[in-house]
Amino acid sequence: MDLDTVRTFVAAADAGQFQEAAADLAVTQQAVSKRVAALERSLGVRLFARTPRGVELTIDGQAFLPHARELLRVAERAIGSVRADRRPLRVDVIASRGAASGLLRAFHRAHPDIELAVVMLFDIDTAVAAIRSGTIDASFRAVAVPGRPLPEDIASVRVIDEPLQLLTGPAHALAGARSVTVDRLAGHRIWMPGIVAGTEWAAYYEDLVAAFGLTIEATGPNFGSDALLDTIADTPALATFMGGRSRLVWPDGHGLRRIPVTDPMPVYPHSLLWHRDNPHPALAALRAHLAATAEGHDAAGTWRPAWVRPH
Template sequence: MDLEAVRTFVAAADAGQFQEAAAELAVTQQAVSKRIAALERKLGVRLFTRTPRGAALTIDGQAFLPHARELLRVAERAVASVRTGRRPLRVDIIASRGAASGLMRGFHRAHPEIDLGVVMLFDIETAVAAIRSGTIDASFRAVAAPGRPLPEDIESVRVLDEPLQLLTGPAHALAGARSVP
């Protein structure tokens, strides 16, 4: 579907006149008429009834209008998702109940204007590959693993020490310990 025709339809519906829609879109009234006619042919229905005062939506036009508005919103979100500096910040966290998810909730409350996409990737190798490919922007996870340093092109910054609790059976050697380093 031609999004310019849909945009023209919405502008004409809002203005109630093709001439006013043409002025708003910086095109001629003839261009507005042609776009609307092409859209009507594509849909197989009349969207407007022409009146002496302008144009009134038909029942089909009224039915199509909210969907047309949604099409334009979706198109804008699609463009924004790939526009530099406009796509959502994409972050990997290990679990939805961990401290990192709390950080993300706090960030979102503090910065509601920033779109945030949170994912949960399985392991560090998957997270590193996703960072390298640009699929995610950051990952919250423990990265210190004996014998497995991070690749040189990936940087880590300590942002959070999450308290963990060790659960053991009553006969385990660490069962009576008050803390475990």
Template sequence: MDLDTVRTFVAVADAGQFQEAAAELAVTQQAVSKRIAVLERGVGVRLFTRTARGAELTIDGQAFLPHARELLRVADRAVASVRVGRRPLRVDVLASRGAASGLMRAFHHAHPGTELDVVWLLDMERAVAAVRSGEIDASFRAVGVPGRPLPEDIDSVRVLDEPLQLLTGPAHALADARSVPLARLAGHRIWMPGIVPGSEWAAYYDDLVAEFGLTIEATGPNFGSDALLDTVAGTPALATFMGEHTRLVWPAGHGLRRIPVTDPEPVYPHSLLWHRDNPHPALTALRVHLAALPDRLDAPATWTPSWVLPARDRGNRDGRPPEAGLPASQ
């Protein structure tokens, strides 16, 4: 059913005259007459009776009127749901307990009036496709994975370098260390069953292993973070890596230790990805918020893989377009 004809029907019913309805709709009276005729043919009944005073609803027209009003209300709500600034900002944070989730919680606290939909998309290609299609407005990812360049219509910016920490149980050989040099971890078994082959974090740890001679085991089923913590707490030979901003709670009896890693400090690069033509005002607000984070990107004595794009375009994290001559994606 053509909504223009329904809207014209309601206008005539409210005005009681074809001429007044035409003036309200900014069309000719002839156009109003044609629309009503099309609608009446479509529903198979007469909706108006012409009188000396104008147009009166028939019994069928009276029955149709409340449904016509509801059709228009539903249509208006549908348009409003996707109108820029009217729908929630949809952001992929990869995991509910990770650093990106914490960044979005801080943004929500700073902008409580901004409606948000937070989603978790495991696969990077799926996330990029969702950004390009408009299914989501932004995604937090590590950018620059070898062989997987971003499409030209996707922009990105580094927002957080998250230090990795060593997590051990109380009986591990390094449990009492205040910090541990990265090279000293060679020969220790680091168990990370959640690494997904082909993911950006798999590429990150592959490079970490290759450069520093570490032993990272991704064997065994991944039963989630609780099972990982239970195993590390009770197995002196195993440790695991955990992001500094990862929020986990474990029983006090586990005695787990989070130990800073140094010389160099491995950091995981979190970037925000978005479509360069996305006009959602809350996306700009999010970029401005992230721009105000303390700047520790590419800090001295830190390590990231060689494929991670440098965070040199810091002046454009406020939502402004990049300066001429600089690449849009960082």
């Protein structure tokens, strides 16, 4: 059913005159007559009866009018769901407890009037494809992974360097340290079952291992952060890395320790990615917020892989 004919029918019903409906729709009276006639042919009924003062609805027209209004409302909602100025800003934060989620929460607190839709995609290839297709508006990622440069239509900006911390149980040999140098971690077993080959975080930790001779084990199934914390708390031989801005909660009895890593301090670089032609007005607000709250990058005494974009 042609929505223009439905819209014309509603306008004529409200006005009671084809001439006034034509003025409201900015078309000719002849165009109104043709649209109404086309709708009547499509429905197989008469919708209007002529009167000396204009037109009035027939019984069929009266029955059709509320449904016609609902058709127009549904159409308006459908259009609004994909218009950039009417739909939520869709942002990928990878995981709910990570630094990117914290950055987006801070943006929401600063701009509570901007509606957000938060998604969690797995790897950078999936995120880039979603940005290019318009499924999402932006994604927080580490870029650019070796061998996988960003497409020309994808822009990025570095928004935060997140320091790594060592997480140990209370019986670990390093549990009492106030900080630990990277070199001192050589020989200790660091367990990270969440590392998946081909991801940007796998590329990051591969370079970290190569640079400092560390031992990172990714064996065993990944049952999530709660299971990881349970194992680290109960196993003195194991430790793990976590981002300094990760928000984790564990039972009091675990006695876990978060220990800063220094000399140099490994930092995980988070960048915001978006499509260069994305018109969503809230995307500009997010970028401005991140630029205003961003901390310095590549500070003295820090380490990050050589492939990370400087800006």
